[in-house]
Amino acid sequence: MILQYLDFEKPIIDLESRLEQLRRVDDGTDKNLREEVAKLDKKIGKIRKEIFSNLTRWQITQLARHPNRPYMLDYVNHCFKNFLEIHGDRAFRDDPPVICGFAELEGERVVVIGQQKGRNTNEKIHRNFGMANPEGYRKALRVMKLAEKFRLPVVTFIDTPGAFPGIGAEERGQSEAIARNLLEMSHLKTPIVVAVIGEGGSGGALAIGVGDEILMMEYAIYSVISPEGCASILWRDTARAETAAEMMKITAPDLKKFGVVDRIVQEPLGGAHRDHKAAADALKVALVETLSALRHLSRQQLLDRRYAKFRDIGLIKRKAGGNG
Amino acid sequence: MVIRLFRRKDEGDKKIKIPEGMWIKCDACLEIIYKPEVERNLNVCPKCNYHFRIPAMERIRAVTDEGTFQEFGEDLESVDMLTFTDTKKYTDRLKEAKKKTGRKEAVVTGAASINGIDAVLAVLDFEFLGGSMGCVVGEKIAAAAETAKELSRPLIVFSASGGARMQEGTLSLMQMAKTSAALARLSDAGIPFVSVLTDPTTGGVAASFAMLGDIIISEPGALIGFAGPRVIEQTIKQKLPEGFQRAEFLLEHGMIDIIVERTRLKATLTQILRYLTGSGDR
Numbered sequence: 001m002i003l004q005y006l007d008f009e010k011p012i013i014d015l016e017s018r019l020e021q022l023r024r025v026d027d028g029t030d031k032n033l034r035e036e037v038a039k040l041d042k043k044i045g046k047i048r049k050e051i052f053s054n055l056t057r058w059q060i061t062q063l064a065r066h067p068n069r070p071y072m073l074d075y076v077n078h079c080f081k082n083f084l085e086i087h088g089d090r091a092f093r094d095d096p097p098v099i100c101g102f103a104e105l106e107g108e109r110v111v112v113i114g115q116q117k118g119r120n121t122n123e124k125i126h127r128n129f130g131m132a133n134p135e136g137y138r139k140a141l142r143v144m145k146l147a148e149k150f151r152l153p154v155v156t157f158i159d160t161p162g163a164f165p166g167i168g169a170e171e172r173g174q175s176e177a178i179a180r181n182l183l184e185m186s187h188l189k190t191p192i193v194v195a196v197i198g199e200g201g202s203g204g205a206l207a208i209g210v211g212d213e214i215l216m217m218e219y220a221i222y223s224v225i226s227p228e229g230c231a232s233i234l235w236r237d238t239a240r241a242e243t244a245a246e247m248m249k250i251t252a253p254d255l256k257k258f259g260v261v262d263r264i265v266q267e268p269l270g271g272a273h274r275d276h277k278a279a280a281d282a283l284k285v286a287l288v289e290t291l292s293a294l295r296h297l298s299r300q301q302l303l304d305r306r307y308a309k310f311r312d313i314g315l316i317k318r319k320a321g322g323n324g
Numbered sequence: 325m326v327i328r329l330f331r332r333k334d335e336g337d338k339k340i341k342i343p344e345g346m347w348i349k350c351d352a353c354l355e356i357i358y359k360p361e362v363e364r365n366l367n368v369c370p371k372c373n374y375h376f377r378i379p380a381m382e383r384i385r386a387v388t389d390e391g392t393f394q395e396f397g398e399d400l401e402s403v404d405m406l407t408f409t410d411t412k413k414y415t416d417r418l419k420e421a422k423k424k425t426g427r428k429e430a431v432v433t434g435a436a437s438i439n440g441i442d443a444v445l446a447v448l449d450f451e452f453l454g455g456s457m458g459c460v461v462g463e464k465i466a467a468a469a470e471t472a473k474e475l476s477r478p479l480i481v482f483s484a485s486g487g488a489r490m491q492e493g494t495l496s497l498m499q500m501a502k503t504s505a506a507l508a509r510l511s512d513a514g515i516p517f518v519s520v521l522t523d524p525t526t527g528g529v530a531a532s533f534a535m536l537g538d539i540i541i542s543e544p545g546a547l548i549g550f551a552g553p554r555v556i557e558q559t560i561k562q563k564l565p566e567g568f569q570r571a572e573f574l575l576e577h578g579m580i581d582i583i584v585e586r587t588r589l590k591a592t593l594t595q596i597l598r599y600l601t602g603s604g605d606r
Contacts, residue, residue, distance in 0.1 A: 163531075165551030165559045170569055173579045174550035175530035179504060183536055186505035187512065203488075203500060203531040203550070210501045224488045224497040224528070229555075234410035234490065247408050248493040258405070260494050310505050311466060313498040314459030319399035 001119065004067045008051055008059055012270065015044045048270055055219075058242040060251050061227060063219040064199050068273035070280065072099060072114035072157040075197060078280030079287065080105050080112065088139060092172065095136030097128045097160070098208075100143040105155070106288050111147040113140045113208055114157030117198070130199075131164035134177035137207045141181050144188055153191040153291055156208040161226060163204030178207040185210035186310065187303055191294040193287060196220045196252075196261070197272075212306050213290045214260065216252040217283065218267040222260065223250040259313055263290070350374055352545075366586045375543045375586055377523055379425065380432040380449035383482055387590045388436035388445070395434040397467060400460045402429060406493050414491040421452045429460040430485070433468040435477070439594040441603060444472040447482040448529070455485030457529055458492040462499025465533055469506035469517070478516040478597050483534040486552075487527015500532035507536050516600035518593065521548050521571070521580065539596055540580040541589070542571035548580070 005013045019040045026033050055063070063069070076083050080103035087094040100113045115132065118124030140156075147154045163174055185192060185208075192211030200209070200222030216222065225233075230248060231240035255261040265286045272279035294302065346359050352374035362369065366386050367376040378386075384393050401418075408414040422428060430452035436445055446468040448455040457465075465481065472479035488496040510517055519537025521530075524547035531550055534540075542548060549569035557564055567573050574580045584592045598604045 163550060165556045167556065167560065167562075167564065167568070170549050170551070170556070171573075171577050173535070173577070175526075175548075176535040176579060178531040178550070179500075179533070179535040182501050182504035182532055183508045183511070186501065187508045200494075202497060203528055206497055206500060207531075210505070222494055222497075224492075224494055225490055230490050244410075247406060247410070248490065249406050250494060255494055258493075258495055260498055307505055307509070310498065310501045313502060314462055314495050315403045315405045316459045316463055317401040317403050 001068060006059070006062050006066065008055075008062075009270075012044060012048050012051065015040060015047065019044060045269075052270065056242070057221075057245040057249070057251055057254075058227070060219050061221050061245050063271050063273070064221040066271065066273045067119075069198055070272050070276040071119070072116045072159055072197065074276050075157060075195075075280050075283060076101075076103060076112055076114075078277055079284040080110075083112070086143065089135040089142055091138060092135045095128075095133050095139055096126050097130050097132045097164075098136035098140050100139055102152075105284070105291070108291070109152050110291070111143055111152045111154045112157070113143055113154060114197075115160040115205075115208070117159060128164060130160045131162060132160065132204060132207075133164050133166070133169045134172045134174050137163075137177040137181050140208050141177075141184055144185065144192075148188050148190045151190060153193065153294070154188070154211070155287060155291075156192065156194050156211065158194065158196045158200050158205045158209055158220075158222070159198035160201045160204050161199055162201035163207065178203045181207040182210055186306065189299050189303065191291060191297075191302060192306075193290050193294070195265075195283060195287070196222050197283070200250075201226060210306075210310065212294055212302060212309070213262045215263050215265055215283070215286050215290065216255065216261040217265050217272060217279070218252055219271050220252060221245075221250040222252075222255055223248050258315075351376070368586050373544065373585070375523065375545060377450050377484065379451055380427070380447040380482075383447050383522075384432065384434075384436065384445065386586065387480075387593060388438055389440065392437040393434050393445070394436070395432060396471065397433060397464050398428065400429060400464060402458050402460050402492070404491070405495065406491065408491040408493075410491075417453060417491070425449060425452045427452055429464070430455050430457070431461045431464050433464045435471075435475075438480075438590060438597065439604075441478070441594065441597045441601065442475070443478045443480055443597065444468050444475065445480050445482075448484045450484040450486075450524075453489065455483075455529070456487060456489035456496075457485060457499050457503075457532075458489035458496045459499060461489075462496070462502045465499075465503045466506035469503070469510045472515055472517075473510045473513050476513075476515060478518065478601060479510060480518045480520065480593065481533060481537075482520045482522060483525040483529050484522045485525060485527070485529035485534075487529055487531075497528065500528050503533040504536060507533055511538070516597065518596055518600075520589070520593075522546050524548070526550065526552055535579075537581075538600065539582070541582050541584050541592065541596075542574065542580050543586055543589075544571055544583050546571045548574050 117130035227241040227245035230244035268278035353372035
């Protein structure tokens with residue numbers, strides 16, 4: 001994979017390539033060179049820390065969409081064993097942006113469902129840039145029903161710019177497909193753990209996002225509309241996307257504060273795209289812990305808890321004056 | 325998830341200005357029509373059958389038995405939890421919407437009778453910030469579904485909305501899950517839910533409770549869809565076919581049960597409720 005970088009990553013990347021050059025000539029005999037390498041290494045750490053501790057929401061949006069960011073299948077390959085993909089909605093077609101299958105997590109059988117963006121041009125086209133059609137959501141629902149029937153927990157991976165806005169999607173009931181998943185997931189009689197790994201784009205993300213615990217990678221985003229879409233509607237200017245991202249508060253810490261997200265999974269230094277394995281390891285720990293905690297709940301406890309969780313999300317003002 | 329809710333200025337300017345009074349111009353056929361006649365006809369154009377958008381209370385008057393409506397949760401108000409400002413502050417947008425509609429939020433919920441059948445109603449008001457769903461709309465729809473379940477009364481929801489409310493961010497997105505979860509419980513209890521789609525029903529409202537009715541009715545000509553037409557055109561770089569995303573298109577594609585004209589709506593709702601609940605003559 002070719003390493004691509006964002007504007008604000010450039011100072012780090014530049015120093016890193018200098019460091020690499022120095023290391024290549026460093027045969028361990030030159031003391032000055034060794035010191036230079038150590039100094040540069042320290043400097044990189046400092047700069048990276050500086051940049052990453054002051055990221056704007058727009059920069060985080062760019063990290064969430066980073067072309068080198070681990071996608072669903074990267075996590076599946078790193079965290080799970082014996083992945084077996086299954087296909088199709090049994091009604092219309094198989095929708096490649098949505099991937100479903102069985103897998104083992106630390107020896108436990110689970111069902112995995114997620115959205116997959118493509119890495120190169122061919123893959124992107126094949127995966128429709130991670131934008132599902134109704135049959136993708138219906139495939140996901142069919143597999144969730146299988147999970148319920150065979151008492152397997154469900155793990156979902158959210159990473160989509162949104163549900164596909166196309167003629168066929170509308171003809172085949174994009175709204176109905178999303179709505180149906182929300183309803184069915186709310187009372188599916190098996191544990192569901194949701195991981196927002198990249199871009200949580202609106203209803204198309206939520207359509208596989210109703211669950212018992214919502215995990216979110218540190219530099220993922222989750223929003224009601226893309227910053228560009230919001231800017232285009234409210235400011236009539238997509239160039240205001242940066243402002244829209246700030247306004248909508250779409251990052252993991254924002255959403256933890258509002259109770260949308262239960263747990264933030266820390267990414268490796270410099271972001272998940274710099275170290276897929278480390279990112280996957282961190283997510284794996286969170287998944288294993290979360291699933292084992294949910295296993296102690298009875299079906300009724302699980303469903304009551306899930307209902308109460310979504311029932312309580314939101315802030316409103318009641319007559320008494322307090323915020324509820 | 326959210327479509328453009330407001331006409332652009334340049335589009336508005338093209339309209340011929342007609343003085344306020346007894347005559348209005350139909351948005352669809354452009355005929356000059358006599359206002360009292362239109363009102364008697366439940367705001368449907370007598371010339372071309374165009375269904376004007378109507379406020380929530382007018383809708384309630386048109387389908388319920390006189391004097392039976394009792395409102396729930398009319399005091400709930402939105403909070404500007406994100407301190408959201410675009411070209412205007414969200415708090416100012418709310419103030420203006422309240423002034424314009426005389427309502428506190430974009431949905432009216434309550435109990436009422438329809439030809440003697442007790443039901444729970446929720447009616448979205450497009451005049452209030454495009455009927456957009458924020459936390460209060462989500463709360464009131466979910467509460468209406470819970471009340472319908474407790475009282476064992478059918479739930480009827482009239483939608484008119486551009487989708488989720490951007491000014492409440494991801495919390496508004498979550499209202500889609502909240503309302504759908506409440507409807508799952510209503511459905512599990514075997515209580516009927518009739519969804520009535522009116523112009524327009526799109527975005528997060530279409531992609532949650534609006535499309536979950538046991539029976540889905542639409543008014544003629546209503547725009548119904550997930551993505552707004554402009555977004556689709558921009559994405560696929562193609563002109564959309566005539567009648568795309570209109571009620572008739574959805575009926576043809578098997579997405580809704582029946583198209584009912586406003587003047588027949590009360591009678592049809594009555595018939596459906598009698599079939600689903602087993603009460604009265606069909």
